Amino acid sequence: MTDTAPPADTTPDQEKWLSPGVKGIGSASFLADVGHEIPTALLPSLLTSTLGAPAAALGAIEGISDALAGAARFGGGVLADDPARRRKVAVGGYAATAVLGAATAGATAVWQVGLLRAAAWTARGLRVPARNALLADLVPAKAYGRAYGFERMMDNLGAIFGPLLALGLVAWVGVQWAIGLSVIPGLLAAGAIVYTIRKTLGPVRPTRPACPEGRRRGRTSGGRPAPEVTSRKVIGLSQGMKGARQCHHPHGVRPACDLDRQKDLAPASFRPTVASGIQ
Structure with missing residues (x-):
């Protein structure tokens, strides 16, 4: 048994x-x-x-x-x-x-x-x-x-x-x-x-929302999640910088910059992304 x-x-x-x-x-x-x-x-x-x-x-x-x-x-x-x-x-x-x-x-x-x-x-x-x-x-x-x-x-x-x-x-x-x-x-x-x-x-512990599946984010040197950077954000940044130059031009509105100038405004690591996003 x-x-x-x-x-x-x-x-x-x-x-x-x-x-x-x-x-x-x-x-x-x-x-x-x-x-x-x-x-x-x-x-x-x-x-x-x-x-x-x-x-x-x-x-x-x-x-x-x-x-x-x-x-x-x-x-x-x-x-x-x-x-x-x-x-x-x-x-x-x-x-x-x-x-x-x-x-x-x-x-x-x-x-x-x-x-x-x-x-x-x-x-x-x-x-x-x-x-x-x-x-x-x-x-x-x-x-x-x-x-x-x-x-x-x-x-x-x-x-x-x-x-x-x-x-x-x-x-x-x-x-x-x-x-x-x-x-x-x-x-x-x-x-x-x-x-x-x-x-x-005991006390209620707040739940942290889960990160959407498929999103990959890096880590900074301090261990915190690095901000996600997309081509749309970089394009918006470059266009905002262009608008700032236009507003501060001494002779009124300055003509818009061409594509090469916009690519020069972005950091070197993001230039291919900007170019592909504008096309």
């Missing part, structure tokens, strides 16, 4: 997919869901009991907010394509969702609740693609399923714990204070994203 060697493409980094960064994003999903599930669970009571709105107002507010959240995910996907921008969108989205959601506690009219709810759900939609892109940056391709499964599990746990916490807060401090206190887990979620970015991802 012979022992089978492990696959060559298996590395320790691929085995350890549950890194601190993945745990940080999972914690952010849990805390964020706890934070916005509290206002969601108490929104009917706020609208009907506190503000005296009909039940139809709740349906209209929730429908518009969900539609905006779906549309914002498309825009968030465009923003998440930029590595530096996706980090800002993720942090800002989590923080804005927490603040706007908790701000509904101070609303005194139904339209204010609708406006704040719609803005909070728009920020929530913007942050989702950025968070998913950050998670993809943290794990190898073979561990995407496990990493995203862990993040979804933490999100669902927050959706369970949030309403239970809302019931306890209502019995303790009332509806409006319970909604206002939901900002705490929301901001903790934004802090978890900041921790993940700073401790695991």
Whole structure:
């Protein structure tokens, strides 16, 4: 019996997919869901009991907010394509969702609740693609399923714990204070994203554009790329020098130089190029 060697493409980094960064994003999903599930669970009571709105107002507010959240995910996907921008969108989205959601506690009219709810759900939609892109940056391709499964599990746990916490807060401090206190887990979620970015991802390194294929450039004595010289550039230089001579002639415009004179103006190494380019 012979022992089978492990696959060559298996590395320790691929085995350890549950890194601190993945745990940080999972914690952010849990805390964020706890934070916005509290206002969601108490929104009917706020609208009907506190503000005296009909039940139809709740349906209209929730429908518009969900539609905006779906549309914002498309825009968030465009923003998440930029590595530096996706980090800002993720942090800002989590923080804005927490603040706007908790701000509904101070609303005194139904339209204010609708406006704040719609803005909070728009920020929530913007942050989702950025968070998913950050998670993809943290794990190898073979561990995407496990990493995203862990993040979804933490999100669902927050959706369970949030309403239970809302019931306890209502019995303790009332509806409006319970909604206002939901900002705490929301901001903790934004802090978890900041921790993940700073401790695991590091700064974004700008990419240098590749040189077009087929272009050959020399090197100077200092190691820097030498400027590319073409016949068109040399011709333009010679014509500019000719124009300068014409402008400074004491008797007005000087006649144009002939071909031999233009070739004499160029350096010796470029004279064949100038002559062939003018012909």
